[in-house]
Amino acid sequence: xxxxxxxxxxxxxxxYLAAKQGxxxxxxxxxxxxxxxxxxxxxxxAKLSAxxxxxxxxxxxxxxxxARSADEITVEDVVKAIEPDFALVQCFNRTDGVGCTIxxxxxxxxxxxxxLNAFFAELRSxxxxxxxxxxxxDLAEIFRLTDSRLESRTGPQIYQAPAQVKRx
Amino acid sequence: xxxxxxxxxxxxxxxYLAAKQGxxxxxxxxxxxxxxxxxxxxxxxAKLSAxxxxxxxxxxxxxxxxARSADEITVEDVVKAIEPDFALVQCFNRTDGVGCTIxxxxxxxxxxxxxLNAFFAELRSxxxxxxxxxxxxDLAEIFRLTDSRLESRTGPQIYQAPAQVKRx
Numbered sequence: 001x002x003x004x005x006x007x008x009x010x011x012x013x014x015x016y017l018a019a020k021q022g023x024x025x026x027x028x029x030x031x032x033x034x035x036x037x038x039x040x041x042x043x044x045x046a047k048l049s050a051x052x053x054x055x056x057x058x059x060x061x062x063x064x065x066x067a068r069s070a071d072e073i074t075v076e077d078v079v080k081a082i083e084p085d086f087a088l089v090q091c092f093n094r095t096d097g098v099g100c101t102i103x104x105x106x107x108x109x110x111x112x113x114x115x116l117n118a119f120f121a122e123l124r125s126x127x128x129x130x131x132x133x134x135x136x137x138d139l140a141e142i143f144r145l146t147d148s149r150l151e152s153r154t155g156p157q158i159y160q161a162p163a164q165v166k167r168x
Numbered sequence: 169x170x171x172x173x174x175x176x177x178x179x180x181x182x183x184y185l186a187a188k189q190g191x192x193x194x195x196x197x198x199x200x201x202x203x204x205x206x207x208x209x210x211x212x213x214a215k216l217s218a219x220x221x222x223x224x225x226x227x228x229x230x231x232x233x234x235a236r237s238a239d240e241i242t243v244e245d246v247v248k249a250i251e252p253d254f255a256l257v258q259c260f261n262r263t264d265g266v267g268c269t270i271x272x273x274x275x276x277x278x279x280x281x282x283x284l285n286a287f288f289a290e291l292r293s294x295x296x297x298x299x300x301x302x303x304x305x306d307l308a309e310i311f312r313l314t315d316s317r318l319e320s321r322t323g324p325q326i327y328q329a330p331a332q333v334k335r336x
Contacts, residue, residue: 105306138273
């Protein structure tokens with residue numbers, strides 16, 4: 001049982017955008033920071049845009065941004081928007097037309113639906129802000145984000161500005 | 169997000185065996201009742217036997233049986249025994265050697281592990297006996313099981329013995 005790779009990458013991209021706190025990120029930037037291929041990222045960004053999770057603006061000051069505040073996007077929102085389906089067993093996917101002989105008297109379905117709902121409830125309990133806010137220094141360290149708000153909050157001794165920024 | 173087809177079919181096979189209450193079932197019988205191909209069923213039966221969920225005996229009086237009492241096998245036992253992995257995202261599967269740049273500071277992992285544990289907890293709450301006992305008449309109707317214990321418990325008016333058995 002796995003999530004689709006697109007869902008995995010979508011969560012990483014959205015966490016990166018959440019860590020930028022409203023600042024736009026270019027495709028090239030996200031590609032570099034997350035180590036994804038540009039073609040792959042373009043496809044996922046189009047999907048994130050189509051599902052209303054990010055906005056994508058063209059031009060020099062353009063780029064990807066979260067479409068809503070990071071505390072308004074839960075992990076459940078992302079997983080449900082990107083994952084193709086949650087057909088744990090064949091009968092969950094009514095459209096495939098293949099029957100299971102047990103189905104008319106099956107009590108297993110209910111157990112699996114309960115398990116799926118318990119899974120979603122946990123994902124609903126965490127939003128992108130929570131995943132990035134409390135952990136912002138560590139993530140900034142990984143992403144080498146420049147952010148004066150972060151420095152003023154945590155002190156520059158923890159936040160290491162990247163060499164390129166130091167030089168400018 | 170789906171369970172593997174082998175897990176789906178394993179659950180059906182084990183529910184069928186649970187409904188037989190200790191009586192052995194031949195491969196041919198399970199194939200017919202569940203509408204699975206014989207080759208497919210042979211592979212799954214070998215796996216169920218290897219994981220200690222069923223016993224398989226050769227010969228005329230042989231066949232497949234649950235290796236333990238139906239109330240001692242939970243849905244979680246089956247899913248964990250048959251599903252290849254639960255690597256929801258790449259970093260859950262440490263052996264694939266591909267890194268995620270966020271991993272060292274990732275709070276998402278914990279949320280996904282909690283969700284997976286909530287999923288397992290629901291599956292743990294149901295065993296094969298519960299899935300078949302309370303629903304035994306309906307399942308017997310589907311499977312056309314002959315079972316004197318069932319008739320004495322529920323009355324023969326509900327349980328329709330198959331034509332073939334009536335003739336003998």
